[in-house]
Amino acid sequence: MAKVVVHVMPKAEILDPQGQAIVGALGRLGVTGVSDVRQGKRFELQIDGDVTDETVAEIAESLLANTVIEDWSVTREDA
Amino acid sequence: MAKVVVHVMPKAEILDPQGQAIVGALGRLGVTGVSDVRQGKRFELQIDGDVTDETVAEIAESLLANTVIEDWSVTREDA
Secondary structure, eight states, rough: OOEEEEEEEOOOSSSHHHHHHHHHHHHHHHHSSSSEEEEEEEEEEESOOOOHHHHHHHHHIIOOOTTEEEEEEEEEEOO | OEEEEEEEEOOOTTTOOHHHHHHHHHHTTTSEEEEEEEEEEEEEESHHHHHHHHHHHHHHIIIIIIITEEEEEEEEOOO
């Protein structure tokens, strides 16, 4: 079976308070070298038929991402 | 600048109600061919120094994943 992964991230101009909280925590952990952190969502779709890129785009736009504030991208992986 | 992406997914044996809700919605949309959906988190770390794999592992284990119920993996990308 194949696996389609949909990555959903906040648009660059959108404030990401969770990411900022992690940057703050990294400082307290004494970790250096990380200038920014952004948090998004990852959806793994187990495919057991033939799902076209158009169908995945329809799924992403209608169910997985809020396209006003989020961007999405797709990668296909062997399960 | 380089980018490190940490993928955090619920362990296989953990029930994923959000994923199941999406599977249900796909059915109502008339989409076929998707047998399962699992939802996790994606963290993009902007790197402006040298961050070793050990440091990323420490960040993932202490801040980004709840290792009792979640697995994590890392990919490195050019920003």
